Amino acid sequence: MRICLLIPVPDREMIFVQQPVEALYAATILAEAGHDPSIVDTRVEDPVLDRPELIFLITQTYDLTQCNSISLNNAAALVTQVRREHPGVPIVAVGMHASLEPEMTKRDLGVDASLPGELEASIPWFVAAYTEDVAALTGPLDAAPQTVDPATLPVPDYSLIDVARYWSEVIDPATGELSNSTNGLLFANRGCPYTCSYCFVWFGAKIRRREPAQVVAEMRAQLEHGVRDFFFLDYTFTIVPTWVRELCDLIRAEGLDVRWLCQTRVERVNPELLATMKAAGCMGIYYGVESPWIAEVELDKPSSRELIEKAIRDTAAAGIHPLVFILFGAENGDPEKARELYDFLAGLPGTFLPSVLLPRPFTGLWSRHTAGQPKPTTWAEYDRIATRLRDEMSGRPEVARVHEEILRLPNFIGNVPKPEVRTS
Template identity: 25%
Template sequence: MVYNADFNPDLEHHVNVSNDYLFSAGFERYQRCLKDLDAPVWDEVRQTLAEYRPDVLGVTVKTQNYHSALQVARLAKQQNPDCFVIFGGPHPTMAGEESLEDPVVDMTVLAEGENTLVEILQTLSNSETPEFGAIAGIIYRGPDGLVRTPARGNHDNLDDFPNPIEALPEVLKDFDVYPANALARIFATRGCPYQCTFCGSVSMWTRKVRFRSPQNVVGEIKALLARGATHVHFEDDTFGVKKSYIRELCALIAQECPGLSWSCEITVQLADDENLRNMRAAGCHQVTLGIESGDDEMLKRIKKNITTEQAVAAVERCRKHDITPYVFLMFGFPEEDEKSIRGTLDIIPRLNSPSICFSVFTPYPGSQLFEQCKSWGMIDDKMDYSRFNHQSPDNHFSRNLSKETLDLHLHEAIRRIDRQEARVAKRMRRERGLRLLREQGGFAALRWALSGVARRLAPRPAE
């Protein structure tokens, strides 16, 4: 059984959460609920564990949710002390033996887990005293302490893996209440060739990029469309990676899936006219660009291999091809200073983006900057990962700026982003009205304008 504890079927009433809330009251509420297993947020998890009473519990763990995963494991062990708990995913892969410091975790799977998990389950089911030493790519508790087996090589042919949507009706809890678009998340590749110093993806996937065939990807998209999906998001670290692959995949999507709407993350380097033209023709309507800093020297330090002018130009090219550009920005890097932060603040109004996801640098295990922060004495071996994520008010890993100074810049950045997003959204609504007027005539434009008036006059929910 597959259980997604974060799923909320009431998507129509989803509320966007502001940066300001995440960096303040929202973070403190999260901390309270995380520590209190009697908090209502854990009720459904506890109920699900009681309903299924699993003999084996596998949890996908990112660094941000490591402590949440430990709480889930504790709940499982409370109900069934013999439950065998396996952690997998990015954090166990990057943190290694540290992920088993808490005794509620029995084993971790390193890097890709599809083949590894099958071997683990076969071993558990075939013996009352299982021996795990022959299984590559795991860390487990042996009689004399932790045992790390030899690394498992990645599976080269990604087309060998089954299409998830085919199995989900049988294994996903509450499958029938998931909206079709909620499951429309696709990986076309694994691996990222770039070397951003704040990213730990290389530990999970390596820098070697493996590609699913365009036919295999389109086959999954068709299965999602048959279930009623109208939009697909590509979860790849970097969509396409190679121009030839982007060209071939987009051509097949356009041919086999007409009318599909999709989005992805892409690098500034790949956001050129040819790629964007092919992507738009295949139905891409939104991309997210990882720009991160508005200072050229800082971009060099974190190995983004772009300049601010290239970043601004990439945003404009997206708009030229009628693709909405979202943007990632970040500051608080260890060698950040007043000049580099000012550059990031100043680039905000130059980015014609209706959505800027703003983060404060967090050192994640497996990244180059994590090791540098350790060498500079900024973090120790007992780092509390629950207190540090991209929207944590506790983040302070800067050698040149005090926490108070960084906080002042943070709140200025949030104010600038709020103003910029409102300004761009207003302009986009106006442009949409003009486009309707050109394409469909005055009645369509009038209907669009009246819908905007209705939204503004609608009663607001009580606070």
């Protein structure tokens, strides 16, 4: 069966375009089962579909689920276009939106079905059921498997995409300079046991790991396609230090000439572990700092300023570039706090990436601010409520002016020179 995995442009600014790792895994599994899958990623190419018999619309790629697009305007427009060009071909919505609000997602998009679950598990299950009986399209889909064991996944077939079209931050090992360039995405550990109230974790609290040998095999497969720089999507990469050491030792034993970035918490690093990571090609670490006084606000993240600053110092001392996520809005409208944030970031021995504190649906922060209110009936309504709450929490004009000053700092990632990204 000719099956298309279709990815719309998200309803948000794209500051990077990562490989669609979920589509790669799912398509590779489908190919192994004898089907003819294709990936059409409209973030990097025109929506040209080659005579599909079944279409899966991926409303949100895995790399954006934490900071997801709440609304589905672009996805709905793409469905309309595909319906016009390929009438009669079934379209099934998959991913985060279909899992959280299946009927709402089906209705908002005008698709034939809304399939919950992680794509690598749910898509092959549905294709098998649909191949046996097309009535599966209109039947109940709540029996679909919801999660996958990452250790059971194959090494993706990277020939299904043009790897040169995917990019994000890379760090030059010779100069230490940060820029944007071709990058591969690795997703080795799913889940996060922490419960920050602003953070949406679709993959659950339980840590599910890919074996280090499997990760190295994915690196090697991408090296064959010319990819040398990687980003680990794992929400807390260093959550299991023994796993990290095993992976780093294997990278070195295999002699892989790779460079990579990851993300973790300041509580989960130490100088010894950082040295091990550096020796295996780690060039930068994103820390979810959010604000230097994050432990003092009601966001359920007890990371002390002392620990934040120590982790940043230790990271820089190890020769790894510190990168920090920052949440505008954590100042609670206090201009003095905003100025304190400016001073903290101006003295940062690394780069920062800010976003605005947004209560996202299905987070603790959302529940806290919408308690007792009627449940939204569309994703657009979810988006309107979240936007209103964000604006209410964003603070006074004096704070906004300091934010504008912060965005002019040379170590804001938006001010880092970016070479032209190669597309072919």
